[in-house]
Amino acid sequence: MSDAPTPSTPAPAKRENILLNLACNIAVPSFVLSMLSEPKWLGPVWGLLVALVFPVGYGIFDFVQRKKANFISIIGFASVLLTGGFGLMKVGGLWFAVKDASIPALIGIMVLWSQRSSRPMVRELLFNEQVIDIAKVDAALDAHSSRPAFDSLLAQSSYLLALGFLLSAILNFILATVILKSPPGTPAFNAELGRMHLLSWPVIVLPCLVITMVALYRLLKGIEQLTGLSFDDMFHQPEKKREAS
Numbered sequence: 158m159s160d161a162p163t164p165s166t167p168a169p170a171k172r173e174n175i176l177l178n179l180a181c182n183i184a185v186p187s188f189v190l191s192m193l194s195e196p197k198w199l200g201p202v203w204g205l206l207v208a209l210v211f212p213v214g215y216g217i218f219d220f221v222q223r224k225k226a227n228f229i230s231i232i233g234f235a236s237v238l239l240t241g242g243f244g245l246m247k248v249g250g251l252w253f254a255v256k257d258a259s260i261p262a263l264i265g266i267m268v269l270w271s272q273r274s275s276r277p278m279v280r281e282l283l284f285n286e287q288v289i290d291i292a293k294v295d296a297a298l299d300a301h302s303s304r305p306a307f308d309s310l311l312a313q314s315s316y317l318l319a320l321g322f323l324l325s326a327i328l329n330f331i332l333a334t335v336i337l338k339s340p341p342g343t344p345a346f347n348a349e350l351g352r353m354h355l356l357s358w359p360v361i362v363l364p365c366l367v368i369t370m371v372a373l374y375r376l377l378k379g380i381e382q383l384t385g386l387s388f389d390d391m392f393h394q395p396e397k398k399r400e401a402s
Contacts, residue, residue: 181215183358190351194344201347205244208351243341244350250337253350258330261365265322272315279315283373290393297384310379314372321368328361 186208194204239256271278284291298304336353339345380391 178215178219179358181211183354185211187351187355190347190354192351194347194351196344201342201344202245204344204347205350208347209240240350244347247340247342249341250333250346250349253337253353254330254333257333258326261322261325261329265319265326268315268319268322272312277311277315279311279318282318282369283314283376284311288393289391294380294384294386294391297386301384303383306383307380310376310383314376317368317372317375321365321372324368325361325365328364329357332356332360 189199189204189208189211193199193207194201198204199207240253243252243256268278268282298307332353336349336356337346339349377388377391380386381388
């Protein structure tokens with residue numbers, strides 16, 4: 158028997174804190190823009206700058222914690238910088254509408270375009286190795302000769318994801334044009350930015366989240382049919398469960 162040490166399993170990447178994400182990217186910036194941008198508090202310029210500190214700071218913190226950046230995080234960071242730049246340049250609300258619509262539209266285009274590459278974005282967004290036991294799924298696909306059917310299933314999931322981002326782009330544009338009515342650089346305009354930021358969760362994020370969940374369910378259900386694996390078998394098992402089995 159060999160005494161060579163067995164290679165240790167790499168520690169799983171840290172999961173993102175969803176509550177902290179929502180607080181830093183939605184709740185706190187919305188509060189600052191809506192309540193603290195009056196001249197008697199921070200004023201419109203400082204109110205906008207302080208509101209931007211939280212999403213930018215969270216992006217840096219999350220990168221340091223998880224040692225991982227992805228395409229969507231970079232686009233989100235650029236969106237924050239554009240929001241700050243437009244606010245300080247006092248451009249009209251139409252520019253914010255175009256910016257807010259172009260970001261998800263660009264992501265949707267990249268999801269579709271990445272289908273031509275060896276690493277489609279759907280694998281990062283849905284078929285993610287941090288959650289799904291990809292080695293086990295790949296082995297089961299090969300054993301059942303289901304690889305072509307799985308590739309088709311993955312493509313369908315990409316189309317659903319792209320549809321979700323397209324819906325987000327349309328809703329973003331409508332929301333911005335309806336809410337942003339005041340002159341740029343005023344406390345009223347910053348308050349409208351905060352209101353738009355706050356409403357983006359129920360109006361935009363939730364419908365897109367539903368589409369993403371539908372795409373994920375269809376993908377997992379399709380894998381179950383193609384491989385014979387149960388839902389539990391597809392996911393990485395906790396360490397204690399693996400030791401007990």
